[in-house]
Amino acid sequence: MTQQTTIHEVKAKAQAARAALPAMNRLTTAQKNVALLAMADALVREQDAIIAANKEDLERGKVSGTSASLLDRLKLDENRIAGIAEGLRQIVELPDPVGEVLETFERPNGLHIEQVRVPLGVIGMIYEARPNVTVDAAGLCLKTGNAIVLRGGSAAIESNRRIVDVLRRALAGTDMPPDALQLIEDSDRRSVDAMLKLNGLLDVIIPRGGASLIRNVVENATVPVIETGAGICHTFVDESADPEMAARIAFNAKVQRPSVCNAMETLLVHRNFAAKHLERLLQPLAEANVELRGCEETRRLFPAVRPATEDDYATEYNDYILNVRIVGGLDEALAHIGKFGTRHSECIVTEDHRNAERFLQEVDAAAVYHNASTRFTDGFEFGFGAEIGISTQKLHARGPMGLPALTSTKYRIRGNGQIRG
């Protein structure tokens, strides 16, 4: 496509989404739930067409040499589609935050003011080649009365096109306007660039994907962004830590799923703990094929460790690699986390109540743990029943984002003729 066509498509779809907002705003929770259930049913009913479109993506991917792990993320089969549809049905079960009155106050002049939750408006989602995100994001945004403009990765374009076609046709049989759900089909990078500047048409952009995708959005968007993702998470094993618990938490934080943002990248160990128990911490990790990189002191105590560099401490591996550093105590651990942490999830393992409270108070991160794995930073683990992403910024939402993170508020003020003096 030419640049003009690209911008035209993006703008026209955002406008169509925006035009659907008044109708979205009038829907009851029951009407929205009926629409979501229709979407779930349609996905299952039309799964053959979706799987066929997905095959096209997979074959194109194989020809262009896409990695096996990426092809696996891209792949849809009956089981996965059933799981995706089930995800929509779970969103139906969640309480609808829209309309909730957060605060009510009566002013001395008789004005009655209430702050009420409303949809954000039009949400732009920019993400990579996971077609499940297409449905997931649509479900969460529509449940909260928003319109959504999806821009998925080009590797999944045939799958996304077919899925969105199925979902829009499903909506056509309900009270929800199909135009509330839009897919940018132009897979040119310029369609992303165009979205980032659509102030007035998009209310917010949520990027989901790797570091370079998120950096591009944060650095170039003029539309407000909710930043998600990057996590260089630490576990600090304090002097008084229970050795068995420390080993269990460290192992889980690194090995249970290394590819995700809440996995541990650096293990900080109190010098006096290390002197007695370092092997107990590191041996299971080494046996699980975790490549260990450590400070000199670590290497003296546990020789099977390569030297760690400053760059290593600043790297989100998302892989079977772990930095290990021995520190003199809590202050040194806090300084390390302050310097290298990305304010995502941080943990202290300790039996010392005062140190635990200082860590919980002083560490600046979305989620700070005492005696539990950082892997719990997740909307489902927190009991939100859903997750649109994990915010790593401080504005609007921080940490796992459930449905309320997809809402804004407005003030409704009722008077009887008040004027300002």
Added chain:
Amino acid sequence: MTQQTTIHEVKAKAQAARAALPAMNRLTTAQKNVALLAMADALVREQDAIIAANKEDLERGKVSGTSASLLDRLKLDENRIAGIAEGLRQIVELPDPVGEVLETFERPNGLHIEQVRVPLGVIGMIYEARPNVTVDAAGLCLKTGNAIVLRGGSAAIESNRRIVDVLRRALAGTDMPPDALQLIEDSDRRSVDAMLKLNGLLDVIIPRGGASLIRNVVENATVPVIETGAGICHTFVDESADPEMAARIAFNAKVQRPSVCNAMETLLVHRNFAAKHLERLLQPLAEANVELRGCEETRRLFPAVRPATEDDYATEYNDYILNVRIVGGLDEALAHIGKFGTRHSECIVTEDHRNAERFLQEVDAAAVYHNASTRFTDGFEFGFGAEIGISTQKLHARGPMGLPALTSTKYRIRGNGQIRG
């Protein structure tokens, strides 16, 4: 200054502010209040030096032909300094939102999760030539445990430099680190440009000022921004409106203080109301020297009205000018507001309960009024006891922003060895 010096100053000051965060984070509310009171006392004690510095700004302004109204905003005297100091003392009286636990939940696996309010971090304020904003913003940000980097207009540079010097010396005698308060002294435009890109050092930028200042910040910042300001506010006088009340509200919304963002710019009048009562609405406005611009129908009923253009409907006058348009009913009014409104403050005057509720529900704006002047959109009028600005965006905060808008949250999670399965 050279470009290098500019960037160096901005970065060094943001780093110094950031380095003060751990100490800010350890302060109790009482310690923060002592610091604010010391600031208030110092302003009064050193008022002569501040007034002398302000004179330099005023004289430079006169020479360069600054308008009388701008010089008036810039001017400081004993009364105004007393008022500014009193503002700080009022902030002392406000409850401290930091540390407030917003939610607590216990998970089936025994994890105890609490969401607690924390400071945003380092806040960048970019504003124009009103030295009272320097103190006001400092007081609000420091009360909430944030560090602040101020960048005021060059016209007030001597005043700001002296004020910040006085405030920092006052802090030196308290537990609050003076480095939490920084002023960018380089008045080159490039210092603004540098601030806008300081991701990692600044957590948020709040612009306060005219449309072009805000547009520059929104369009060029990669740091998250809280947009404030622009208001094209409407009052819709419905068929059933009480004529006396409608005239009173319309007059107040336009004339009480036309220069501010919550003043009315366009009056929408139901055709049947206009047929009987248009003169009653417009005559007092005309007598108060409000220039009226209207649709053809308005002009037939009230000839002393110039024709209004589409551009007029899209203009924030902030002046004694008002557009008047006659509409067929609520739907036409809603469509006009949807097209030309800036989602700031909108009002319906009606005795029809159903129309009032539809307006309150369907208008997408920070503050929606039934039978009250839009001029009430203000942190003090809402009872917040303070206001850092009026957010016109939907992320994070919407409408008048009090102290809680200057906070973020974090999750504190307490466990006893939980790992994820």
